[in-house]
Amino acid sequence: MRTIKVASTGGFCFGVERAVKLAVSALRDGPGPVHTLGPIIHNPQEVRRLESMGLKMAGKVEDVSVGTVIIRSHGAPKEVVQDLKAGSLQVVDATCPFVNRLRDRVISLGEEGYQVIIVGQSDHPEVMSILSYAPDGSLVVQSVEELAEKGSLRSRVGVVAQTTHSIENLQRVAAYCVGVCSEVKAYRTTCQATQTRMQEALALAREVDVMIVVGGRNSANTTRLTEAAGREGTPTYHIESAAEIEALSLPVDAVIGVTAGASTPSWVIEEVVQTLQAQ
Numbered sequence: 001m002r003t004i005k006v007a008s009t010g011g012f013c014f015g016v017e018r019a020v021k022l023a024v025s026a027l028r029d030g031p032g033p034v035h036t037l038g039p040i041i042h043n044p045q046e047v048r049r050l051e052s053m054g055l056k057m058a059g060k061v062e063d064v065s066v067g068t069v070i071i072r073s074h075g076a077p078k079e080v081v082q083d084l085k086a087g088s089l090q091v092v093d094a095t096c097p098f099v100n101r102l103r104d105r106v107i108s109l110g111e112e113g114y115q116v117i118i119v120g121q122s123d124h125p126e127v128m129s130i131l132s133y134a135p136d137g138s139l140v141v142q143s144v145e146e147l148a149e150k151g152s153l154r155s156r157v158g159v160v161a162q163t164t165h166s167i168e169n170l171q172r173v174a175a176y177c178v179g180v181c182s183e184v185k186a187y188r189t190t191c192q193a194t195q196t197r198m199q200e201a202l203a204l205a206r207e208v209d210v211m212i213v214v215g216g217r218n219s220a221n222t223t224r225l226t227e228a229a230g231r232e233g234t235p236t237y238h239i240e241s242a243a244e245i246e247a248l249s250l251p252v253d254a255v256i257g258v259t260a261g262a263s264t265p266s267w268v269i270e271e272v273v274q275t276l277q278a279q
């Protein structure tokens, strides 16, 4: 008989839940139409649900002429925020407070004259937003190796990380900087919600035969959960929805662990669990 163990921490984090609630309120209260700049969260199923309620997506501010614009939980580049504030559109800022805290760290490091090193994915919207607040000469790297290759460190550096990045990698980059720079200021800007999910996913992966990680393929933290659970030696599958379960041909007597990224809604997780139970 199949046993299913569901991680208690999987699914919406505080920042994503807040962004979705703000979007639903904007759709109710207007003025319409209501647009987000890019997908409001990295979960196609939840984005489609909100679109069915009337939410629209715009690529850039110029694409919206009337109504409301929502800044998503990842935030937006400085110039975009300035344009929005100067314009006539209603603006709902759903930037996660933890992303704003990271932004404020970067601004203060710049004011204090530090070169800023952001540990994270350069093409992630949160990092693109944060980099726009960083002083000239700031760098985005994913690893110590990448930083060593870039080789343009100044004597005073400030180190921060994308909120969903691994704390271990932030520590490695900060330690490398201590070895080559005369002054290093590092902030632990990684989000506790991400770390808690990661710890529980790793513990669950060690207990079960198979791990299922539910979340958008465009979700950085879901991808990291999948990679980390797989490194525990447990067969691990990243799926977006229950529709993908049948193709996995999972054994009927396996113990299956289920967790989810921070942008996966509970209704998608429940559908996955119900489908696993019904097989």
Ligand code: SF4
Binding pocket: 013, 014, 015, 016, 073, 096, 097, 098, 099, 163, 164, 191, 192, 193, 194, 262
């Ligand atoms: S993962 Fe953390 S920083 Fe990112 S939206 Fe959620 S609570 Fe905010």
